[in-house]
Amino acid sequence: KRRRVSENVDIEDRLESLITRVGEKSTSSLESNLEGLASVLEADLQNYKTKILKILVECVAALPEKMAVYTTLVGLLNAKNYNCGGEFTELLVRHLKEALKTGEFDNALLIVRFLSDLVNCHVIVAGSLIAMFDNFIEVTLEDNIPQVRSDFYVYAVMASLPWVGKELQEKKEQEFGKLLMSIDNYISKRQKIHAPTLRVWTSDDPHPQEEYLDCLWSQIKNLRANKWAEKQITRPYLAFDGVLCEALQHTLPQIIPPSHNDEMSYPLPRVIFRMFDYTDVPEGPVLPGSHAIERYLIEEQLRRIIFKHAFDRKDCAASLLSYPMKNKVPLNYMIVEVMFGELFLLPRCPRLEIYYGSTFIELCKLQPGSMPQVLAQATELLFERIDSMNLSCIERLTNWFAYHLSNFQFRWSWDDWSSCLQMDPELPKPKFIKEVLIKCMRLSYHQRIVETCTEDFAPLIPEKPQSNFKYEKEGSGSLPGTMTAHQLIQAIKSKCTPEETMVILKDLPNPLKEDDETDPTYHPLRIDVFVSTLLHLGNKSFSHSFAAIAKFHNILKLLADTEEGQIWVLRTMFEVWRSHQQMMVVLVDKLLKTQIIEPSAVANWLFSSEMQPEFTKFYVWEIMHSTITKMSKHVDKLQKEVDDAKDKLDAYKRRINDGLEDDDDDDVPTESLIERMEERLDLAQNQQKRLFLIIFQRFIMVLSDHLANCESNGIDYSTPWYKWCIERLQQIFLLHHELVYRYISTLETLLFTSDIDFHILEIFQQFCALRS
Amino acid sequence: NRADQERLLLLSTTLYVGNLSFYTTEEQIHELFSKCGDIKRIIMGLDKVRKTPCGFCFVEYYTREDAENAIKYINGTRLDDRIVRTDWDAGFKEGRQYGRG
Numbered sequence A: 001k002r003r004r005v006s007e008n009v010d011i012e013d014r015l016e017s018l019i020t021r022v023g024e025k026s027t028s029s030l031e032s033n034l035e036g037l038a039s040v041l042e043a044d045l046q047n048y049k050t051k052i053l054k055i056l057v058e059c060v061a062a063l064p065e066k067m068a069v070y071t072t073l074v075g076l077l078n079a080k081n082y083n084c085g086g087e088f089t090e091l092l093v094r095h096l097k098e099a100l101k102t103g104e105f106d107n108a109l110l111i112v113r114f115l116s117d118l119v120n121c122h123v124i125v126a127g128s129l130i131a132m133f134d135n136f137i138e139v140t141l142e143d144n145i146p147q148v149r150s151d152f153y154v155y156a157v158m159a160s161l162p163w164v165g166k167e168l169q170e171k172k173e174q175e176f177g178k179l180l181m182s183i184d185n186y187i188s189k190r191q192k193i194h195a196p197t198l199r200v201w202t203s204d205d206p207h208p209q210e211e212y213l214d215c216l217w218s219q220i221k222n223l224r225a226n227k228w229a230e231k232q233i234t235r236p237y238l239a240f241d242g243v244l245c246e247a248l249q250h251t252l253p254q255i256i257p258p259s260h261n262d263e264m265s266y267p268l269p270r271v272i273f274r275m276f277d278y279t280d281v282p283e284g285p286v287l288p289g290s291h292a293i294e295r296y297l298i299e300e301q302l303r304r305i306i307f308k309h310a311f312d313r314k315d316c317a318a319s320l321l322s323y324p325m326k327n328k329v330p331l332n333y334m335i336v337e338v339m340f341g342e343l344f345l346l347p348r349c350p351r352l353e354i355y356y357g358s359t360f361i362e363l364c365k366l367q368p369g370s371m372p373q374v375l376a377q378a379t380e381l382l383f384e385r386i387d388s389m390n391l392s393c394i395e396r397l398t399n400w401f402a403y404h405l406s407n408f409q410f411r412w413s414w415d416d417w418s419s420c421l422q423m424d425p426e427l428p429k430p431k432f433i434k435e436v437l438i439k440c441m442r443l444s445y446h447q448r449i450v451e452t453c454t455e456d457f458a459p460l461i462p463e464k465p466q467s468n469f470k471y472e473k474e475g476s477g478s479l480p481g482t483m484t485a486h487q488l489i490q491a492i493k494s495k496c497t498p499e500e501t502m503v504i505l506k507d508l509p510n511p512l513k514e515d516d517e518t519d520p521t522y523h524p525l526r527i528d529v530f531v532s533t534l535l536h537l538g539n540k541s542f543s544h545s546f547a548a549i550a551k552f553h554n555i556l557k558l559l560a561d562t563e564e565g566q567i568w569v570l571r572t573m574f575e576v577w578r579s580h581q582q583m584m585v586v587l588v589d590k591l592l593k594t595q596i597i598e599p600s601a602v603a604n605w606l607f608s609s610e611m612q613p614e615f616t617k618f619y620v621w622e623i624m625h626s627t628i629t630k631m632s633k634h635v636d637k638l639q640k641e642v643d644d645a646k647d648k649l650d651a652y653k654r655r656i657n658d659g660l661e662d663d664d665d666d667d668v669p670t671e672s673l674i675e676r677m678e679e680r681l682d683l684a685q686n687q688q689k690r691l692f693l694i695i696f697q698r699f700i701m702v703l704s705d706h707l708a709n710c711e712s713n714g715i716d717y718s719t720p721w722y723k724w725c726i727e728r729l730q731q732i733f734l735l736h737h738e739l740v741y742r743y744i745s746t747l748e749t750l751l752f753t754s755d756i757d758f759h760i761l762e763i764f765q766q767f768c769a770l771r772s
Numbered sequence B: 001n002r003a004d005q006e007r008l009l010l011l012s013t014t015l016y017v018g019n020l021s022f023y024t025t026e027e028q029i030h031e032l033f034s035k036c037g038d039i040k041r042i043i044m045g046l047d048k049v050r051k052t053p054c055g056f057c058f059v060e061y062y063t064r065e066d067a068e069n070a071i072k073y074i075n076g077t078r079l080d081d082r083i084v085r086t087d088w089d090a091g092f093k094e095g096r097q098y099g100r101g
Helices: A002-021 A030-062 A064-080 A082-102 A105-120 A126-141 A147-158 A161-171 A173-189 A212-225 A236-246 A293-311 A313-321 A331-343 A353-366 A371-384 A391-406 A414-422 A428-443 A446-452 A455-460 A482-493 A498-505 A524-537 A542-551 A553-559 A563-577 A581-593 A599-606 A609-614 A618-657 A671-713 A720-735 A737-742 A744-750 A758-769 B002-011 B026-036 B064-073
Strands: B014-018 B039-047 B053-061 B085-089
Touching: A002 A030, A030 A064, A030 A082, A030 A105, A030 A236, A064 A082, A064 A105, A064 A236, A064 A293, A082 A105, A105 A126, A105 A147, A105 A161, A126 A147, A126 A161, A126 A173, A147 A173, A147 A212, A161 A173, A161 A212, A161 A293, A173 A212, A212 A293, A293 A313, A293 A331, A293 A353, A313 A331, A313 A353, A331 A353, A331 A371, A331 A391, A353 A371, A353 A391, A353 B026, A353 B064, A371 A391, A391 A428, A391 A618, A391 A720, A414 A428, A414 A455, A428 A446, A428 A455, A428 A581, A428 A618, A428 A720, A428 B026, A482 A498, A482 A524, A498 A524, A498 A553, A524 A542, A524 A553, A524 A563, A542 A553, A542 A581, A542 B026, A542 B039, A553 A563, A563 A581, A563 A599, A563 A609, A581 A599, A581 A618, A581 B026, A599 A618, A599 A671, A609 A618, A618 A671, A618 A720, A671 A720, A671 A737, A671 A744, A671 A758, A720 A737, A720 A758, A737 A744, A744 A758, B014 B064, B026 B039, B026 B053, B026 B064, B053 B064, B064 B085
Parallel strands: none
Antiparallel strands: B014 B053, B014 B085, B039 B053
């Protein structure tokens, strides 16, 4: 009996391998492979029908690039065995309903498209597909739903039309015409308040940056005008027309979208990123126009390849370059455009930024004769248009470019950009170069960057990072803390205990203290002497600094027991390390992790007047975002602990109720323990909310000041500083959108009220529109 | 034993990073590897005698996923003009930072 089981498994494995591999490179033609496979499957249907149907359905979502291969295969099976085609359709529809209910919208989209192509393969009746589409479009008539919901259902229909438009036009002209009219109606009345937030470029010159539904609809309208003829989709079923025409077709059951609930999160809208047109491509095949359906079809497939191959960048690069229709389009240009489109995608890029960077490196390795040139041309274009680029995208571009250069010996003709040297250094171009050079330095070393550029670039070359310890400088004798600092150095060098340092600090007078008054909330001089001495002694490397912080953790906590004290710790750190941005980033990180300082102190410090000259530098925001992220990770961790503890207790109670004796109830949490955990969670959640409120309030303050000042002085508010500042505000919304969304009503009533300047309010409203 | 070792490797969040230049600093390594996630610690490999960097280090992340990303995206790319090699490590123990130079 056992042998029988393993035989079955063998056959099932073989079936799986046959099905999943059909359509890959092979010595014989695709048609004969499909014909052969259909016969094999037909013979096995009797014993393995369930398994075969399951594998086929899985291929729909897992291998969308081979969709037409599988629709054809299903068509051939249906022609041989009508019931099999029916059961497959039924199963697929069940999967579609499930996907719509659970919010797996991309899978749902792929299934809808597959069902559409099954009309072409004579498996499904055209009229029943139209009926499903009609049900989808009807969602646009629902009341009180977010636009992202109707967007999805309309998009699912539109994204299937390149496949099935022609067939529907021929078979159901009237119904199809009505459907198209409903879509057109919806597209024309949609709100697009969110679009500015998602645009990579504010300018439409030279290339319009269109909202994704608008763009696809224009492409579909062109396709319709071309009588639904396109040059991009493979249609292997055409070769089997004779066989498939004979087959009987199935009617789709009624498919009604599940009704809306507030828990559901629909796909966010996008703006289509465009950086090339046909004039950018020197020779060879022509780049399809921005409203050609081919552009959409290729882009979509490339995007899927990039998203799916994230586990292996080499595989990704190879798959991109072996795109099936590569001789018909300037593939390298399209790859570069789509890769940057993904990297720049707002609110966030779909994968780690370094994935795109390391894949670009592989692409250059695989095509050393052409890819580096296209990439250099792209960089040049991106730089030329940087003035109107979204700040988050400038930042990602900066990180990528420095990383890319570090993999190619930092070779770049900087001189071509030397006109920036005469500009206001706060303008995007010089700012970009400066930040790129800083990032390059962080990946290499100061001298290397000095040697990379010509001398006239000196104004943009970063300072050499080094610590600045005022108590050992000439003239430090007159400073009130110098003697104590020197004592402290001696004591720490001779391995004193943390408590002994406290004794040394004890006699320092508090400059904040006035006669007979109560003690001030912190002691700036003690903090200054202790923190700067500690950082000075640990200045050799990150590890040295971390060790120093760890050893004197208690003292630091004691000195920084109020928010003012914590801000003073940060100020002192800034004084010591202002030329070493990376050091400040990792030190703040360490101080947060060791809970010496709190997130709100970091936010208040970054907005403080001493930090104003640093405000537009990228590292400041690196610190801000990592602070927010750290805070939210902390909340998530506590939340998970509470959830786990509750689950454990519930399970235990169930066991007791069922009368099961429980020997090891040691690790079952008590009610009071859970209560304490919930209190801690509550505290952290309040801290988190407070952090966001501080950040938004400070933004509103600095921006309002700026706008009011400009108005009273009669000058244009739109300065470089204003661009950096308002777009940083926008970035906080976007990067942490899931979190911020939870506070939206608090923000609306407390901060973003109708009496603040419209320029600030607008940013908030655009953010709200993202999901409305 | 070997089975234990393999189990440790499957759970590890620590990478052995080799083929570094002797001049590459902890800072540079931090800059590159933090692109894949939050770093718990970096331990520089040191020459047994001279106690100077000798071309390798250990990078420990907080999560397995971040460490996996570092292997996916950093292994085989360049730092300080040298092709960096990353491998799973069963976890750093004191003393292992001393290489043969």
